[in-house]
Amino acid sequence: MQQVFTKAMARNIFLGGAAFFLIIYLVLTYDTWQQIPVRDHADKMTPAVVAGRYLVDTNDCVGCHTINGEGAYFAPELDNVYKRRGAAFIKAWIRSQPTGVAGRRQMPHFNFSGQQLNDIVAYLKWLSNVDTNNWPPNIQG
Amino acid sequence: MENISDPPHALPGDFAIWVFIFAELTVFGVLFSAFAFARAAHVDLFNQSQLALNRGLGAANTLVLVTSSYFVARATRAIKDGRGLLCGHWLTGALGLGVVFLALKLFEFHQDYAHGITLSTNLFDMFYLSLTFFHFMHVLMGMAILAVVAYKAYAGRYGVEDHAGVETGGSYWHMVDLVWIILFALVYVIR
Amino acid sequence: MKYESQRVAKPYFIAALALFAGQIVFGLIAGFQYLDGTFLFPEIPFDVAHMSHTNLLIVWLLMAFMGAAYYIVPEEAQTELYSPKLALITFWVFLGAAVLTLFGYLFVPYSQLAAMTGDKLLPTMGRGYLEQPLPVKIGIVLVALSLLFNITMTLLKGRKTSLNLILIGALWGLALLFLPAFYFPIDTVKASYSWWWIVHGWVEGDWELILGALLGFILIKMTGVDREIVEKWLYVIIAMTLVTGIIGIGHHYYFIGAPRYWIWLGSIFSALEPIPFILLIAFAFKMLLRRRREHPNKAAMLWAMGTPIVAFLGAGLWGFMITLAPVQNYVHGTNLTAAHGHLAFFGAYAMVSLAIISYAMPLLRGREANSAAAQRWEMSGFWIMVISMIGITLALTGAGIVTAFLQRMGAHPLGFMQVQSKERVFFWLREFCGLCFFGGLVVYLRSFFMSGEYEYSDEAIRALAS
Numbered sequence: 001m002q003q004v005f006t007k008a009m010a011r012n013i014f015l016g017g018a019a020f021f022l023i024i025y026l027v028l029t030y031d032t033w034q035q036i037p038v039r040d041h042a043d044k045m046t047p048a049v050v051a052g053r054y055l056v057d058t059n060d061c062v063g064c065h066t067i068n069g070e071g072a073y074f075a076p077e078l079d080n081v082y083k084r085r086g087a088a089f090i091k092a093w094i095r096s097q098p099t100g101v102a103g104r105r106q107m108p109h110f111n112f113s114g115q116q117l118n119d120i121v122a123y124l125k126w127l128s129n130v131d132t133n134n135w136p137p138n139i140q141g
Numbered sequence: 142m143e144n145i146s147d148p149p150h151a152l153p154g155d156f157a158i159w160v161f162i163f164a165e166l167t168v169f170g171v172l173f174s175a176f177a178f179a180r181a182a183h184v185d186l187f188n189q190s191q192l193a194l195n196r197g198l199g200a201a202n203t204l205v206l207v208t209s210s211y212f213v214a215r216a217t218r219a220i221k222d223g224r225g226l227l228c229g230h231w232l233t234g235a236l237g238l239g240v241v242f243l244a245l246k247l248f249e250f251h252q253d254y255a256h257g258i259t260l261s262t263n264l265f266d267m268f269y270l271s272l273t274f275f276h277f278m279h280v281l282m283g284m285a286i287l288a289v290v291a292y293k294a295y296a297g298r299y300g301v302e303d304h305a306g307v308e309t310g311g312s313y314w315h316m317v318d319l320v321w322i323i324l325f326a327l328v329y330v331i332r
Numbered sequence: 333m334k335y336e337s338q339r340v341a342k343p344y345f346i347a348a349l350a351l352f353a354g355q356i357v358f359g360l361i362a363g364f365q366y367l368d369g370t371f372l373f374p375e376i377p378f379d380v381a382h383m384s385h386t387n388l389l390i391v392w393l394l395m396a397f398m399g400a401a402y403y404i405v406p407e408e409a410q411t412e413l414y415s416p417k418l419a420l421i422t423f424w425v426f427l428g429a430a431v432l433t434l435f436g437y438l439f440v441p442y443s444q445l446a447a448m449t450g451d452k453l454l455p456t457m458g459r460g461y462l463e464q465p466l467p468v469k470i471g472i473v474l475v476a477l478s479l480l481f482n483i484t485m486t487l488l489k490g491r492k493t494s495l496n497l498i499l500i501g502a503l504w505g506l507a508l509l510f511l512p513a514f515y516f517p518i519d520t521v522k523a524s525y526s527w528w529w530i531v532h533g534w535v536e537g538d539w540e541l542i543l544g545a546l547l548g549f550i551l552i553k554m555t556g557v558d559r560e561i562v563e564k565w566l567y568v569i570i571a572m573t574l575v576t577g578i579i580g581i582g583h584h585y586y587f588i589g590a591p592r593y594w595i596w597l598g599s600i601f602s603a604l605e606p607i608p609f610i611l612l613i614a615f616a617f618k619m620l621l622r623r624r625r626e627h628p629n630k631a632a633m634l635w636a637m638g639t640p641i642v643a644f645l646g647a648g649l650w651g652f653m654i655t656l657a658p659v660q661n662y663v664h665g666t667n668l669t670a671a672h673g674h675l676a677f678f679g680a681y682a683m684v685s686l687a688i689i690s691y692a693m694p695l696l697r698g699r700e701a702n703s704a705a706a707q708r709w710e711m712s713g714f715w716i717m718v719i720s721m722i723g724i725t726l727a728l729t730g731a732g733i734v735t736a737f738l739q740r741m742g743a744h745p746l747g748f749m750q751v752q753s754k755e756r757v758f759f760w761l762r763e764f765c766g767l768c769f770f771g772g773l774v775v776y777l778r779s780f781f782m783s784g785e786y787e788y789s790d791e792a793i794r795a796l797a798s
Binding site: 005006007010011013014017018020021022024025028029031032033035036037039040042045050053054055056057058059060061062063064066067068069070071072073074075076077098100102103104105106108109110127130131132133135136137138139140141 | 365366367368369370373374377378379380382383442443446447451455457458459460463494516518519520521522524525527560563564567568570571574575578579581585586587588589590591592593594595597661662664665666667669670739740741745746747748749752
């Protein structure tokens with residue numbers, strides 16, 4: 001192939017390539033957006049779930065924990081904690097923090113009301129039912 | 142401004158265009174390998190789902206693309222003789238066939254969707270749609286390149302000595318054609 | 333330094349380094365909390381130390397990028413910066429906001445901070461790297477707009493080089509990609525999906541363009557290689573970045589609730605993401621080999637050559653290790669991710685920032701290069717930091733692998749806390765390397781306080797003799 005590969009050609013490949021893949025990504029995102037509410041049972045997002053989600057955000061839970069593997073790696077995965085521990089344990093656990101055990105990683109004391117704890121549990125329960133392609137691989141998260 | 146320390150034939154440009162060709166071949170190679178790998182693990186599913194494909198449309202599209210490649214080859218021959226206008230006409234013909242390909246493919250996608258085939262129905266459908274859509278985008282890209290080349294051919298911007306653009310654009314189109322042939326054989330035909 | 337207005341880069345660079353030091357202090361705190369979970373609890377809980385560490389990282393890198401832009405754009409455009417005054421005002425606003433935000437994290441409980449700053453109006457708080465209160469996020473946009481206005485106006489009135497176009501274009505992209513920070517859907521899956529537009533879009537997309545542009549500028553200036561060659565390479569590299577990285581974003585979509593096809597598409601395209609990093613190494617070394625002069629700023633050259641190598645190791649190699657879905661299934665959300673993140677961020681973005689500072693600071697202080705003694709301190713700092721960071725990375729890799737085997741695999745997987753307790757040796761190693769890193773940083777910073785400039789006399793004597 002006779003070739004003079006100019007800077008202009010390289011620039012065009014850059015611009016063309018970027019536009020090309022951006023279009024593909026937009027098409028895939030459109031499809032994904034339709035699929036997500038089905039996969040995560042959006043119809044089960046009750047006001048309690050929404051309220052629980054807001055509490056998780058504004059108390060920066062993922063500053064120590066992970067949700068779907070995203071967050072910090074200081075504390076356990078919360079995606080399947082509802083299945084791993086159950087509502088009663090989760091509420092009791094949060095209420096009893098910090099443990100104060102010497103050297104052990106400490107969780108702050110959050111002054112959640114009973115209603116707020118129920119909301120958080122509702123959110124964690126909803127999370128545990130999202131179709132995450134069989135992740136985590138086991139109950140330990 | 143030439144870099145004095147460059148040896149005469151080792152232009153950085155040659156290397157750079159090959160980076161892109163390598164990238165294209167790599168990505169399609171990986172996609173086809175992934176398809177083969179997935180097929181090996183789900184032979185029955187793949188054979189079953191393949192039956193829902195419109196092989197007639199696929200074959201027609203193969204014919205369309207191969208013919209368009211022939212037109213592009215004629216266009217290159219024309220410009221080597223310095224005949225810009227004729228080159229432009231052959232390229233326009235190729236573009237016309239490109240439009241036919243896109244139309245047939247879009248019709249096929251429409252049919253697929255009507256039959257409930259989506260990216261999420263099963264693994265075969267995911268591959269079929271991904272591969273053909275990715276190729277579709279390449280046909281679009283190739284047509285954009287051919288259109289620019291055709292315009293320049295008509296405008297008399299190429300000559301007997303200077304027509305690298307026609308060859309480069311033509312090569313890209315031939316690559317797109319070749320990929321389709323492999324795709325058609327792998328996805329539509331082989332059982 | 334060719335234009336007076338390039339001076340405004342100096343405060344940005346100084347602030348960048350100060351914030352960098354702050355970042356490491358919080359890193360050491362957070363790292364120590366892995367070993368003694370009661371350290372500084374409850375005054376500075378882990379999540380506060382963690383968000384201070386990550387937010388300081390982002391702010392110091394942005395400061396460095398902005399300083400680089402104010403330095404590079406006028407020189408490339410061959411005209412003075414449109415408004416040095418605006419650049420300085422913006423600097424103080426940005427620095428002030430950063431410090432205020434840090435104080436907010438440290439002295440106000442997060443939920444209270446959210447309540448105080450109107451999070452209920454438009455919730456944006458609670459996501460990683462985006463912990464900033466709403467007003468601060470708005471402030472970041474305004475700071476970015478100020479930068480973009482200034483450098484774009486400068487570009488318009490001057491020479492339009494490819495390098496400048498790429499740099500300024502990438503900075504526009506940086507600002508645009510920050511906007512999803514204001515979009516926080518109720519649906520957690522959609523929230524995760526769109527969060528990556530910022531995070532992946534920045535560090536595995538837009539910022540790679542900035543990396544290329546900064547490195548390209550340094551190489552043009554220091555090697556004397558023809559601009560056309562450098563800029564052509566740059567286009568090739570950034571093209572490969574986007575064609576692999578745009579669909580490569582799918583490697584964040586495997587396990588968050590997105591459809592299954594991302595497992596395939598994300599794996600395939602993200603596996604190719606190391607390619608631009610390989611090209612960066614080839615690019616940097618080819619330019620070095622072709623150089624037409626021996627630039628006296630050896631330290632800057634060291635940073636410039638080291639950057640693509642460490643970037644490849646962290647982003648390319650370590651990234652590849654965790655990118656394929658079958659592997660990620662076992663290592664997702666473990667310290668292996670942190671290992672990759674540390675080496676990649678340091679190699680690709682911290683080092684290129686230190687490279688541009690290394691190149692430009694002497695010029696901003698009136699000389700082509702620092703004294704040989706100062707450069708020796710700086711280069712020692714380079715080596716200590718690079719080796720320490722590799723140590724941190726290896727330590728975290730060990731921890732991540734243990735988690736994969738004990739917690740994610742096997743018939744009787746162990747619980748998180750139990751597995752973490754078995755990884756203490758790795759966390760000790762990490763903290764030790766972190767302390768060494770801090771030492772390297774101190775050595776590096778010391779070089780700035782050594783007076784004197786490069787002694788040309790030996791070279792001049794040799795030149796005269798020949």
